Amino acid sequence: MKKILFAVLAGLALVSCIKDETFPMASISGVKATDAIVGSDVTVTANVSALVDIAAVNLLYSAGGAAEQTVKMTGNSGTYTGVIPSQPDGTEVKYHVEATTAGGTTSSAVASITFSAAPPEPQTLFINEVDCGNKKFEIYNASDKAVDIAGYTFTKDDGGNWTVPAGKGNIPAKGFLVFTAKNPDANEGPSFGISGTKGFKLCMYKSEEVSEANLVDMIDNSATVDGFKTVEDGWTLSRKTDGAAEWVLVEGGTIGFSNGAEPVDNGKIVINEVSCGLKQFEIYNGTNKAVDIAGYAFTKDDGDAWVVPEGKGNIPSKGFLVFTAKNPDISAGPSFGLSGTKGFKLCMYSSAEVSDATLVDMIDNSASVEGFKTVADTETLGRKTDGADEWILFSEGTIGTSNNTGTVKP
8 A cells, every 4th residue: 555655646746847838829819900091001900919929920911912011010018000001092902910929920811901092071061942032042061060151152153153251151060051142231141143933053162262173062953954943932942851962842941940840930920039239129920921010019018009000011921020119210110118137028919909819929028937038238039940939048149030040149
C-alpha cells in the first residue's frame, strides 16, 4: 500500500511541473467600413485581441481589381483603424484585415464596398400652394429647423424678379410663409400677378442670381403646358400634401396652414386679432366668397353698439378687414377703446339688433375671466391660425394679414 501511494504522489508532482501553453494567434472581429462616397475616404475599423503581443495589424485592399495595397492600422484598447482612399464612382474595393503575432498571421473574411456619388440633399423648401384669386402663394419649410429665405428670389414667367427683403423670410420648422403678389409695396411682396385663367410659371431661387444652379423649386401651370389647370377664384392650386409632388385643385384652399387638412375656418366670419396699442381689431372672412358686413354691429364690454356703415364692410374671400377703435370718425370705426391691461370683451353681431340670436363671434379677454392675457402695446392677441379656436399672444402681430405668419410670443 505504501508503494502505491508513493507512485501516485510522484505522478502528480510530474504533472504539476508541465508549463501551461498560451494560444499564440490573434482574434479579429467586428470589421466594418464607413460609407463609400466619392470624394471621401473610407475608414475601416476592427476589434483585434490576443493573449500574446501583437506585432502588426494591417488593412489590405484591392481597388477595381488592381494589385493589393497594404495600410498599417493603428489601434488602442483593441480597436484598430485604417483608411482606404476615395476611388472613382463605381469602383469596387475588396478588403480584409490581418493581425500578426509570434504565432503567425490571422486574416478576417474578405468584404467589399463600391464607391458612388453622394446622394443629393433632400429638398426642404417648397412652393406649396397658390391662390390666384387672392394673389397669394405659400412657401413650406419641411425641415426640423426654422429657416430664413431673405435674399431668395421669385420670378413669374421667367421675369419680374422679386427678392425677399431682410426680416421678411422667416419660416418656422414645418411651417409656412405667405406672400401677396401684385403688391404695390415691394417690401411685402412681388409686383407681378398670378393668373388662374392665363396660367403662370412661378420659380424660387436661393439668391438674386437666377440660374438653374440656384433653382430651389417651381410650379409651371402655364396655359401651354400639358395638364394646365384653370384656378378659379375661391380655389387654390396646391400640393396634395405638404411638399408632395402631385398638384391638385382645392376648394377654399389652406393658404398658411397644412395642405390636405380641412380649413379650420371654413364658412366662418370671425374676430381674428386685436392690437390694443394700435386700437385696431381685425375681421377674417373664412368663406369661399367675398362678404359685406355693412350693418353688422360691434360692442365692447356689452356697451353701446357701433354699426358698420355702408361701403365699409367689404371683405374678400379668405381676406381681412381692419377697424380702428377709439375713433373720432364713426364712419371709420367705433368710439370705444381696447385696453390691454384692463381687458375687454369684444362682440360682433350680424345686425344692429344686439342679441344672442345675432351674435356672430366674440373674444372675452376681460381682466376678471380665467386665462386673461395682458396685451402690451407692441403685442397683439390673435387666433393661433386664421379662424382657429385658440387665442395666443403675438410678439409681432399680423393685423391685416394672415395670423399664420405671426411671431408667437415665447
